[in-house]
Amino acid sequence: MFDLFARVFGRDDASKEVAKDRLRLVLVQDRSSLSPQALEDLKNDLLKVISQYMEIDDQGFKVEFSRNENTTALVANIPIRNVKRKSL
Amino acid sequence: MGEAIVITSGKGGVGKTTTTANIGAGLAQAGHKVALIDADIGLRNLDVVMGLENRIVYDLVDVVEGFAKLKHALIKDKRFENLYLLPAAQTRDKTAVSPQQMIDLVDRMKQEFDYVLIDSPAGIEQGFKNAVAGADRALVVATPEVASVRDADRIIGLLEAQEKHNPFLIINRIRPSMVKKGDMMDIDDMIEILAIELLGVVPDDEAIVVSTNRGEPAVLNGQSRAGEAYRNITRRLLGENIPMMKLEEDTLFGKLRKMIGFKG
Numbered sequence: 001m002f003d004l005f006a007r008v009f010g011r012d013d014a015s016k017e018v019a020k021d022r023l024r025l026v027l028v029q030d031r032s033s034l035s036p037q038a039l040e041d042l043k044n045d046l047l048k049v050i051s052q053y054m055e056i057d058d059q060g061f062k063v064e065f066s067r068n069e070n071t072t073a074l075v076a077n078i079p080i081r082n083v084k085r086k087s088l
Numbered sequence: 089m090g091e092a093i094v095i096t097s098g099k100g101g102v103g104k105t106t107t108t109a110n111i112g113a114g115l116a117q118a119g120h121k122v123a124l125i126d127a128d129i130g131l132r133n134l135d136v137v138m139g140l141e142n143r144i145v146y147d148l149v150d151v152v153e154g155f156a157k158l159k160h161a162l163i164k165d166k167r168f169e170n171l172y173l174l175p176a177a178q179t180r181d182k183t184a185v186s187p188q189q190m191i192d193l194v195d196r197m198k199q200e201f202d203y204v205l206i207d208s209p210a211g212i213e214q215g216f217k218n219a220v221a222g223a224d225r226a227l228v229v230a231t232p233e234v235a236s237v238r239d240a241d242r243i244i245g246l247l248e249a250q251e252k253h254n255p256f257l258i259i260n261r262i263r264p265s266m267v268k269k270g271d272m273m274d275i276d277d278m279i280e281i282l283a284i285e286l287l288g289v290v291p292d293d294e295a296i297v298v299s300t301n302r303g304e305p306a307v308l309n310g311q312s313r314a315g316e317a318y319r320n321i322t323r324r325l326l327g328e329n330i331p332m333m334k335l336e337e338d339t340l341f342g343k344l345r346k347m348i349g350f351k352g
């Protein structure tokens with residue numbers, strides 16, 4: 001019965017979907033050989049560059065891989081405290 | 089001149105040795121001259137899966153070190169005149185052999201055999217490198233689980249780096265009832281993720297345990313689903329175009345139907 005229900009309505013929470021999503025993400029990191037350390041370095045470099053232009057809340061600063069549909073993206077969430085005024 | 093095929097996986101315990109034994113027996117049954125190499129030095133297993141553990145005198149390391157002749161170390165199978173096993177050394181480790189020595193050994197064996205199957209140890213270091221060194225082709229075994237697929241992906245990358253192109257995938261231990269419920273990755277999921285060509289799918293089957301208990305590869309057992317899967321894999325390896333076997337659903341309803349003797 002549950003089977004039928006699952007087939008008719010499709011289950012987004014089916015554990016294989018979770019498995020696939022997790023795999024896709026972990027494989028992006030594996031394949032690009034970006035270790036957690038490398039990702040941390042990337043994050044720090046980004047922080048340095050962007051800080052030249054604006055004041056960033058580095059606690060809330062996040063960089064991670066994300067997947068939707070068929071593409072994988074590197075998504076950075078950068079909370080801004082203050083944009084620096086251009087000094088003339 | 090024969091062909092050397094390595095069976096590898098990265099992750100341990102996913103069915104490399106089982107696959108090597110079954111494809112080996114399948115190829116021998118089809119009339120080819122076949123040698124199996126157990127490259128899992130220190131963790132010898134292929135001999136027991138083949139039921140040949142009592143016949144071992146010399147091993148792979150003895151041959152490589154020149155202590156024994158190849159023809160004296162090769163053990164003839166009980167069932168087939170044309171099937172041989174070169175056992176791993178049990179009291180040594182992977183460093184006892186180098187990749188170049190494996191290349192030389194496999195090349196020599198290819199002169200004499202149509203197929204040389206190499207059972208790789210788990211892992212990605214020297215044991216894996218030794219096993220892969222002399223191979224012309226690679227079969228990657230994976231089960232439908234996150235860790236296994238991840239390791240398979242890693243292995244595919246390493247094979248590519250060693251110029252072993254276009255490996256084939258064998259999916260092992262699939263459980264149709266779980267796939268149906270959406271609780272196990274299916275064939276398409278795994279092919280999509282790993283992006284390599286599929287050679288075959290082997291169901292999770294008690295017959296594998298029984299045949300391993302007896303030391304008789306399941307491929308020789310006409311009844312079992314896993315045996316049938318390995319027969320198909322063998323034929324595909326030989327270039328035949330065999331459709332993927334329809335995985336029987338081991339649901340309660342299916343079991344009941346079978347009990348009643350209703351064949352659908």
Ligand SMILES: Nc1ncnc2c1ncn2[C@@H]1O[C@H](COP(=O)(O)OP(=O)(O)OP(=O)(O)O)[C@@H](O)[C@H]1O
Binds near residue numbers: 097099293
């Ligand atoms: N299709 C299957 N159905 C049921 N059991 C299986 C199947 N394939 C393998 N097994 C069981 O899983 C276990 C591990 O298999 P096997 O020894 O072939 O794996 P392996 O990859 O060679 O392991 P290792 O990495 O230790 O060398 C064995 O007990 C075997 O009987």
Ligand SMILES: [Mg+2]
Binds near residue numbers: 133208
């Ligand atoms: Mg093994």
